[in-house]
Amino acid sequence: MGVPDRLNYSTKAKQLLEKIDEENYFGLGLKGSTRSELFLFAMSLGAETNRKTEITHPYSGGLILEKSIDSKTKALMYAQYIASLEDPDSGLDSIRNKSLVYKAAEQYANTGFEIIANYFDTKKAEDLVWDLFLELDAQYDKIIHS
Amino acid sequence: MRITNIDIMNYRQYKSLSLEFPESSQCDLHILVAQNGVGKTNLLNAITWCLYGVEPHLSDDTEDLGLPKLNLTAIDEAKAAGKDVEYVEVAIRAEDGYKCITYKRRLPVRIKPNIFEEIAKEVFTVTVATPDGDPKVYESREETKRLVDRYMPEKIREYFYFDGEQLNNYFISTRKGKVKEAIFSISQVDMVNLIYKRLGEIIGDKQREAGQKAPDVKKVKDDLDECENQIQRIENNIRDLEEQIAKSELIIKENTEYLKGEDNLPELEEKYQELKNAQKSLNQEKKALMESIYSFVRDMKIALTYYSAAKDTLNIIEKKERENALPPNIDKGLLLKALNEHVCTICNQPLSSSEEKHIKRLLDSFQVSSETSHLLMSIRSELERIVISAESYAEAKNKIVSTYKNIERQLNIIGAELNNIETRLNSITDKEEIKRRFTERKDNERAKQINTEKLGAAKEQLKRAKAQWEQLKIDLDKAMEKETECSRIKQLIGFAEKARAIIGSVEKEMMDEVRQKMEERTTHYFLELIWKKNTYEKIVLTEDFQLDLIHKDGYSCVGTCSAAERCLLALSFTLALHEVSGFNSLLFIDTPVARVSDINRINFAKVLCDVSYNKQIIMTFSPDEYSPEIRKIFEPAARTSIQLSMVDEKVTIVS
Numbered sequence: 001m002g003v004p005d006r007l008n009y010s011t012k013a014k015q016l017l018e019k020i021d022e023e024n025y026f027g028l029g030l031k032g033s034t035r036s037e038l039f040l041f042a043m044s045l046g047a048e049t050n051r052k053t054e055i056t057h058p059y060s061g062g063l064i065l066e067k068s069i070d071s072k073t074k075a076l077m078y079a080q081y082i083a084s085l086e087d088p089d090s091g092l093d094s095i096r097n098k099s100l101v102y103k104a105a106e107q108y109a110n111t112g113f114e115i116i117a118n119y120f121d122t123k124k125a126e127d128l129v130w131d132l133f134l135e136l137d138a139q140y141d142k143i144i145h146s
Numbered sequence: 147m148r149i150t151n152i153d154i155m156n157y158r159q160y161k162s163l164s165l166e167f168p169e170s171s172q173c174d175l176h177i178l179v180a181q182n183g184v185g186k187t188n189l190l191n192a193i194t195w196c197l198y199g200v201e202p203h204l205s206d207d208t209e210d211l212g213l214p215k216l217n218l219t220a221i222d223e224a225k226a227a228g229k230d231v232e233y234v235e236v237a238i239r240a241e242d243g244y245k246c247i248t249y250k251r252r253l254p255v256r257i258k259p260n261i262f263e264e265i266a267k268e269v270f271t272v273t274v275a276t277p278d279g280d281p282k283v284y285e286s287r288e289e290t291k292r293l294v295d296r297y298m299p300e301k302i303r304e305y306f307y308f309d310g311e312q313l314n315n316y317f318i319s320t321r322k323g324k325v326k327e328a329i330f331s332i333s334q335v336d337m338v339n340l341i342y343k344r345l346g347e348i349i350g351d352k353q354r355e356a357g358q359k360a361p362d363v364k365k366v367k368d369d370l371d372e373c374e375n376q377i378q379r380i381e382n383n384i385r386d387l388e389e390q391i392a393k394s395e396l397i398i399k400e401n402t403e404y405l406k407g408e409d410n411l412p413e414l415e416e417k418y419q420e421l422k423n424a425q426k427s428l429n430q431e432k433k434a435l436m437e438s439i440y441s442f443v444r445d446m447k448i449a450l451t452y453y454s455a456a457k458d459t460l461n462i463i464e465k466k467e468r469e470n471a472l473p474p475n476i477d478k479g480l481l482l483k484a485l486n487e488h489v490c491t492i493c494n495q496p497l498s499s500s501e502e503k504h505i506k507r508l509l510d511s512f513q514v515s516s517e518t519s520h521l522l523m524s525i526r527s528e529l530e531r532i533v534i535s536a537e538s539y540a541e542a543k544n545k546i547v548s549t550y551k552n553i554e555r556q557l558n559i560i561g562a563e564l565n566n567i568e569t570r571l572n573s574i575t576d577k578e579e580i581k582r583r584f585t586e587r588k589d590n591e592r593a594k595q596i597n598t599e600k601l602g603a604a605k606e607q608l609k610r611a612k613a614q615w616e617q618l619k620i621d622l623d624k625a626m627e628k629e630t631e632c633s634r635i636k637q638l639i640g641f642a643e644k645a646r647a648i649i650g651s652v653e654k655e656m657m658d659e660v661r662q663k664m665e666e667r668t669t670h671y672f673l674e675l676i677w678k679k680n681t682y683e684k685i686v687l688t689e690d691f692q693l694d695l696i697h698k699d700g701y702s703c704v705g706t707c708s709a710a711e712r713c714l715l716a717l718s719f720t721l722a723l724h725e726v727s728g729f730n731s732l733l734f735i736d737t738p739v740a741r742v743s744d745i746n747r748i749n750f751a752k753v754l755c756d757v758s759y760n761k762q763i764i765m766t767f768s769p770d771e772y773s774p775e776i777r778k779i780f781e782p783a784a785r786t787s788i789q790l791s792m793v794d795e796k797v798t799i800v801s
Contacts, residue, residue: 027441140540
């Protein structure tokens, strides 16, 4: 497997993004976010579930070329990978294996896209925002009290 | 004087109509009933055209269509008969004691295919016949005018012939000056005023005569004349301004009354529009804020989800740093160059074999860890930002949510206000009329303010001019005293001035007396006519000839009474004017009860019946207006009751 030059996503996610772009649902369409920001959001939703979903039918063109991945997304892709290492002290050098880092990110994002698809089908953006606030409050409480 | 016949030929709807108004020992009351459009108002126009050459009551339709005076059937018949010219003619026969007077106006009209040209001036003649002599025909303007004005002076014709439809606006449309003129005419003050003016002319002539004898006197007299002219101009200006102010006040009063309880519609609509704009702007603000909130929530979801991962990674980086496990950032290119050239790239000294071995070991060990190190360093600041961002969530959330709630609150308030205003606006049915009245009131308030300011300035100007006149008068007396030749003239002037002062006070007394009578009789008729017997106290004719209705509670309410009450007030004033004037001439009222209903109609009929015992009254009604309740009163009293109808919608006939 060669060094990845882009972030991939599924054809299903591709279809979802077409619909999202049309409505700019939750500001996630091209009018509201870059694809890198969208990917990161999806990745965070997936990471929160701690569930990776294999991309069985990748979209051939990929989602974002390497040069368009913003520094924040990249930083969190690596942080996520490091956090998943059993022994970060000894295994830290494995972050040099870009394929592993990118693949994990893509799989979490793929889970996230499924969650977004569910949001899209079941909730209006103006309702989703208040639901997410509740989730954020809970997450915040958790980190404050940890 | 009473009218016995009206003969109309080819005038508007009237092809040929003769109406007779025979006298009765009882009521001299004559009723004409006709549908709208048959020509009731044009009968009134026929009379005013015959007597004064004017048609003040033409309908908008007639004026808009530019219909000729010449009857349309008469035109067709003239064309068919090959006539070039046809005549419009109205003749009114009247009796004054033993005299029989015929007023006749005739207009020749040229018949052309499409236009009807009035080819010569109207001819107006007055024929006076007496039992003991041949009829005398008067044709000169002065003579005919005198014979009209003797019985029905043109300047107060509105008080003899009027349109009931216009009674509502009677005291608005009728200029105050006209009321004053009417009072002047009826009180015969005209004559006294004529003497007053004549004495003024004599004084002026004598002063000029003195001026011819003495140059000094002439100069002062010229100045005095100029000063008097100036005073006259200022007084005219003051009168005009006072009239305009009074008119504005009346309109303001009327509109204020109409608008009472209607809220302030234009302000309400303005407020509604302002709120709508504010709502739109807040909605736009809310939409933009919502986008920010979406962005905030997405960012926070990322930050809070990755808070632990970011913090752990940062801890690892810090730990590695503390342990010096992260290699410095070494330029591998420099090391490779030194190895290839066997020379230190820093000090340029040849490298020993042990030094080269050391560089090789460095390159081997750093190759791996420096890439990791580089990656860790490149993500460090982003991770720090994530941590800070996650930790500041609560504060940032409060800020953005409270901004949102504030907008929501404002939108709720605006929404409630808009609902409230909408309810009020929906309950107003005649919005256009209310808006028109608001504008009219506003315009008149502005006009009143401007005219009041102008009036103040004019009064000040008059004061100065009068002071100057007094001084010039003293100067003139002094100049004349110096000249012995002027002494006799001065005596004459002094006499004339005394006489003029006496006449002036007589004039005032007469005016006051007439005004007092007018007030009393107008009040009498009004209280007879009006059904509300305990609402109004009296009617006052103010010093400046403004008619005012005083409420029992003492306040002025002419501008605030109902349209029907204003009609009755106008009618009362007219009846009083006829009574006080002693002009026992005809009273013609077209559609008299158009705006009067119920009990007021019955009162109206009773009062008019009473008045018709001593005065000839002709009234025209539409069938609707001639309702059973007034028919019951008028029919037994009416000397004639005429029904008019139309043939082929062109010619009016007596049915």
